[in-house]
Amino acid sequence: MKVSAIVVAAGNGTRMRTDKKKPYMDIAGEPLLVRTLRAIESSPLVREIVLVVGEEDLNEAKLLVDQYGIRRVTRYAAGGIERQDSVRNGLEALDSAPDLVVVHDGARPFVTAEEMERVIQAAADCGAAIIGTPVKDTIKRVSNGLVQETIPRNDLYSVQTPQAFRTQLLREAHEKAARNGFRGTDDASLVEWTGHPVKIVEGSYRNIKITTPEDLVVAEAFLQKDR
Ligand SMILES: Nc1ccn([C@@H]2O[C@H](COP(=O)(O)OP(=O)(O)OP(=O)(O)O)[C@@H](O)[C@H]2O)c(=O)n1
Numbered sequence: 007m008k009v010s011a012i013v014v015a016a017g018n019g020t021r022m023r024t025d026k027k028k029p030y031m032d033i034a035g036e037p038l039l040v041r042t043l044r045a046i047e048s049s050p051l052v053r054e055i056v057l058v059v060g061e062e063d064l065n066e067a068k069l070l071v072d073q074y075g076i077r078r079v080t081r082y083a084a085g086g087i088e089r090q091d092s093v094r095n096g097l098e099a100l101d102s103a104p105d106l107v108v109v110h111d112g113a114r115p116f117v118t119a120e121e122m123e124r125v126i127q128a129a130a131d132c133g134a135a136i137i138g139t140p141v142k143d144t145i146k147r148v149s150n151g152l153v154q155e156t157i158p159r160n161d162l163y164s165v166q167t168p169q170a171f172r173t174q175l176l177r178e179a180h181e182k183a184a185r186n187g188f189r190g191t192d193d194a195s196l197v198e199w200t201g202h203p204v205k206i207v208e209g210s211y212r213n214i215k216i217t218t219p220e221d222l223v224v225a226e227a228f229l230q231k232d233r
């Protein structure tokens with residue numbers, strides 16, 4: 007079974023509020039993107055990685071990959087306006103047609119080989135699988151500053167990446183979404199929208215997305231603890 011990964015790292019990182027672009031920011035001595043690529047490479051199942059970065063950052067990304075000896079990045083693609091566009095560009099850049107494709111955020115450096123294996127196995131069984139964790143907070147729907155309702159959380163999950171799919175299924179979902187103007191914040195939502203079931207694989211609260219400055223503090227604390 008051939009498995010390829012698409013790592014999307016072409017976002018603006020606006021919520022991080024720094025001059026340096028988020029994937030190239032240093033976290034405890036190493037760029038965020040390098041940490042994420044190493045985490046993906048720790049899975050023996052992933053044979054090649056397509057790295058999606060901002061067009062203007064292609065040279066910087068290639069330099070990092072060389073400098074840090076990341077071996078499985080075989081192709082690059084330029085990012086799009088939204089995450090969904092970046093994934094689509096990554097899909098188009100895939101070398102051949104792998105059996106499965108795993109999409110992962112460049113901003114999630116704490117994914118483990120074990121999580122990758124479980125999500126890949128689940129996708130091999132049923133076509134589409136994603137990592138998620140049960141919601142810990144109480145969730146309320148709010149409108150105009152007023153709580154409208156409290157949503158029972160016993161069946162709510164916070165969804166992460168990696169998300170793994172049969173390649174053809176993900177390609178068709180992206181193509182259909184593009185034709186119909188459907189937008190989603192993750193790849194699974196496109197597949198769900200086509201009517202195909204998506205399996206949830208229980209993940210870890212450590213697999214955070216580095217989004218705001220507080221996340222850097224948490225990330226450094228995790229790394230400190232692991233030393
Ligand atoms: N047009 C985009 C938007 C997002 N991403 C990637 O998708 C992942 C999740 O995005 P997130 O970090 O939430 O968003 P950013 O766009 O990077 O940040 P912000 O929303 O704060 O601008 C990140 O690895 C980001 O680089 C991407 O490749 N292309």
Ligand SMILES: C[C@](O)(CO)[C@H](O)COP(=O)(O)O
Pocket residue numbers: 089111165166167191192193215
């Ligand atoms: C795909 C994702 O990581 C799932 O949590 C997330 O939706 C991407 O983040 P964004 O803020 O929607 O770009």
